[in-house]
Amino acid sequence: MTQSREISLCVPVLARxxxxxxxxxxxHDGRIQTLRLRIFEPPRLFEKFLEGREYQEIPDMVARxxxxxxxxxxxxxxxxxxxxxxxxxGPWVRAMRRVFYCGEWIQSHSLHIHxxxxxxxxxxxxxxxxxxxxxxxxxxxxxxxxxxxxxxxFFGGRSVHPVGARVGGFHRAPSxxxxxxxxxxxxxxxxxxxxxxxxxxxxxxxxxxxxxVSVALRHQDEYPMNEGRIVSSDGLDIPIADYESHFxxxxxxxxxxxxxxxxxxxYLVGPLARLNLNLxxxxxxxxxxxxxxxxxxxxRNMFHSIVARAAEIHxxxxxxxxxxxxxxxxxxxxxxxxxxxxxxxGCTEAPRGLLWHRYDLDAxxxxxxxxxxxPTSQNQARMEADLRHSLETLGLDRDDETLxxxxxxxxxxxxxxxxxxxxxxxxxxxxR
Amino acid sequence: MNPVRxxxxxxPVAGDDLGWRLAEALEQAGLPRYFPAGVVxxxxxxxxxxxxxxxxxxxRLAILLDAMRSGALPGTVRRLDMxxxxxxxxxxxxxxxxxxxxxxxxxxxxxxxxxxxxxxxxTGHVSSLPPPGDLAALLWPTIIDxxxxxxxxxxxxxxxxxxxxxxxxxxx
Numbered sequence: 001m002t003q004s005r006e007i008s009l010c011v012p013v014l015a016r017x018x019x020x021x022x023x024x025x026x027x028h029d030g031r032i033q034t035l036r037l038r039i040f041e042p043p044r045l046f047e048k049f050l051e052g053r054e055y056q057e058i059p060d061m062v063a064r065x066x067x068x069x070x071x072x073x074x075x076x077x078x079x080x081x082x083x084x085x086x087x088x089x090g091p092w093v094r095a096m097r098r099v100f101y102c103g104e105w106i107q108s109h110s111l112h113i114h115x116x117x118x119x120x121x122x123x124x125x126x127x128x129x130x131x132x133x134x135x136x137x138x139x140x141x142x143x144x145x146x147x148x149x150x151x152x153x154f155f156g157g158r159s160v161h162p163v164g165a166r167v168g169g170f171h172r173a174p175s176x177x178x179x180x181x182x183x184x185x186x187x188x189x190x191x192x193x194x195x196x197x198x199x200x201x202x203x204x205x206x207x208x209x210x211x212x213v214s215v216a217l218r219h220q221d222e223y224p225m226n227e228g229r230i231v232s233s234d235g236l237d238i239p240i241a242d243y244e245s246h247f248x249x250x251x252x253x254x255x256x257x258x259x260x261x262x263x264x265x266x267y268l269v270g271p272l273a274r275l276n277l278n279l280x281x282x283x284x285x286x287x288x289x290x291x292x293x294x295x296x297x298x299x300r301n302m303f304h305s306i307v308a309r310a311a312e313i314h315x316x317x318x319x320x321x322x323x324x325x326x327x328x329x330x331x332x333x334x335x336x337x338x339x340x341x342x343x344x345x346g347c348t349e350a351p352r353g354l355l356w357h358r359y360d361l362d363a364x365x366x367x368x369x370x371x372x373x374x375p376t377s378q379n380q381a382r383m384e385a386d387l388r389h390s391l392e393t394l395g396l397d398r399d400d401e402t403l404x405x406x407x408x409x410x411x412x413x414x415x416x417x418x419x420x421x422x423x424x425x426x427x428x429x430x431x432r
Numbered sequence: 433m434n435p436v437r438x439x440x441x442x443x444p445v446a447g448d449d450l451g452w453r454l455a456e457a458l459e460q461a462g463l464p465r466y467f468p469a470g471v472v473x474x475x476x477x478x479x480x481x482x483x484x485x486x487x488x489x490x491x492r493l494a495i496l497l498d499a500m501r502s503g504a505l506p507g508t509v510r511r512l513d514m515x516x517x518x519x520x521x522x523x524x525x526x527x528x529x530x531x532x533x534x535x536x537x538x539x540x541x542x543x544x545x546x547x548x549x550x551x552x553x554x555t556g557h558v559s560s561l562p563p564p565g566d567l568a569a570l571l572w573p574t575i576i577d578x579x580x581x582x583x584x585x586x587x588x589x590x591x592x593x594x595x596x597x598x599x600x601x602x603x604x
Contacts, residue, residue: 067443067479115482115529127482128533131540139541142482149483160443160478 023387023407024254027396035391037384037411038255047370055081055167055339055365062357062372063161068111071104071152072350074165075226076357076372080346081167084361085337092330093169094226095323100155100165101225101348102316102323107148107159108351109271109309112415113200114141117306120409121203137199140192144313147189151320154182169334179327186321193314194289200310201293209300210389212382213262214273217349223281223315224274226348231277232262233298240347243356249373257377266381269353270414271308272299283318286311302386305413339365350375352415376416386410434473435588436579437491437545438463439484441477441498441531447555450564451497452476454553457568458575467579471588484534491545493582495575498531500552507554507562509571514539514548549578 026034062077063070115127124130131138149159156162217228231237249258276298346357353375360369390410440455442448459474488494538544
């Protein structure tokens with residue numbers, strides 16, 4: 001008997017997120033014929049907004065692209081612009097930018113683990129329900145998130161769309177007393193972060209290994225944030241300027257978001273890809289904490305992403321603690337820039353993965369052309385491949401509600417910028 | 433620790449900044465100075481999400497000012513006790529985790545002030561909204577009453593403030 005049914009999962013538009021998505025699924029004879037994850041990403045418009053703008057305006061403008069990962073946008077932009085100008089901001093700026101980025105990883109990962117992902121694995125419909133059963137876990141998560149926000153505010157002036165970063169460094173250097181007080185908070189949070197690694201690994205995570213290519217930055221001696229070469233689990237190893245030679249974006253009719261492919265294939269960016277490719281760059285206490293979980297990394301189980309996020313929170317706290325030790329106030333918090341014409345590239349590790357920027361500047365430092373490739377569009381093809389695999393593994397004969405829940409869980413696991421919207425996936429079933 | 437917190441919630445986006453503009457208008461009009469020093473604190477929050485909880489922690493009364501979309505005329509004010517809040521209220525949210533979700537989480541964690549009031553202000557095109565000063569004047573008497581009720585509770589106003597108040601240090 002030929003079965004034909006169409007399932008449409010619709011995500012409504014959310015204020016401020018401005019993300020919209022839906023999942024179109026067509027099943028014939030027990031097999032998926034069509035699977036389309038439709039995402040609308042208005043942040044693309046920013047590339048056009050940036051044209052004609054002075055280089056000084058760019059860090060504040062790109063911070064507006066995302067309320068959760070503004071530091072990543074700022075860091076990719078300032079590194080690209082400094083590359084054009086031949087500007088080397090020096091060790092103080094380099095170290096403090098890394099702490100700034102640690103703050104973003106801590107807040108973004110804590111938010112995702114506790115407010116979005118963990119309820120899935122505990123059979124809870126929301127974090128509020130989870131909080132009634134696991135109040136101490138949620139309190140710990142909220143405290144970590146708040147500390148991440150505090151670190152961003154420390155350097156950025158505010159935690160949402162921070163304004164403290166500039167080309168050449170920061171607008172202001174914190175005092176030694178301020179740094180000492182922040183470092184105390186960071187140190188106090190370390191035991192909780194270490195415990196979080198074990199807690200995530202003990203969750204009832206589905207065991208569903210898949211074949212995928214991991215892509216991340218790799219630095220000669222650090223876990224990657226602001227610098228490194230682009231590497232893959234398939235052996236790719238290129239400078240960031242060569243990104244466009246290997247990665248292609250293309251448009252699909254059903255989505256305003258571009259799809260990115262590595263040599264024509266989907267790939268994964270984000271915490272699991274980073275950890276898979278950079279486990280040896282983790283601080284020893286994190287490697288030991290991961291070792292105690294019994295999970296072998298590199299992992300092919302996409303659901304180990306939540307463990308990777310916890311490990312990166314632990315790492316970010318250790319790294320911030322290390323970088324803030326023996327802090328000294330610089331003579332100036334930035335190096336002055338002298339504009340010049342050229343093309344610059346910036347590629348940093350946003351909480352959700354590789355964030356690649358390219359700027360073409362004129363002699364006055366005005367933007368002639370900008371290109372921004374965010375992690376969510378890079379993961380979009382991988383998400384579709386995962387959805388196809390996961391729904392078929394689950395069984396397409398399952399009822400619509402079960403399929404919807406599985407699809408939501410798979411999408412949320414990638415922490416896309418519309419991740420919160422997937423909480424509101426609505427199922428409209430049309431049977432023919 | 434201020435026993436009464438007034439929090440304007442929103443973002444810099446025109447229309448969504450209504451809670452901010454209202455909070456600023458109330459402060460500029462002198463609302464905190466209407467009460468003994470240290471009792472009322474006015475601040476703005478940029479899409480706080482779950483961080484709304486620490487922003488309210490320790491208060492006896494939190495008054496949240498937030499933009500709302502419910503289909504009413506722009507500028508319409510709806511006053512709600514947190515116990516009345518549900519998904520149909522129409523308060524605008526950030527990344528799916530807005531005021532309603534933060535309050536639900538706070539209830540689950542027993543981490544909320546004894547009283548939380550929400551003033552939802554219907555937003556719309558900027559040109560169709562009354563000036564923030566007019567909206568603040570509209571809210572003024574109700575918010576003053578809310579704070580007075582809170583201040584009558586024992587322990588809300590520290591003893592030192594009470595004696596100053598009795599000696600005419602503040603106009604109540």
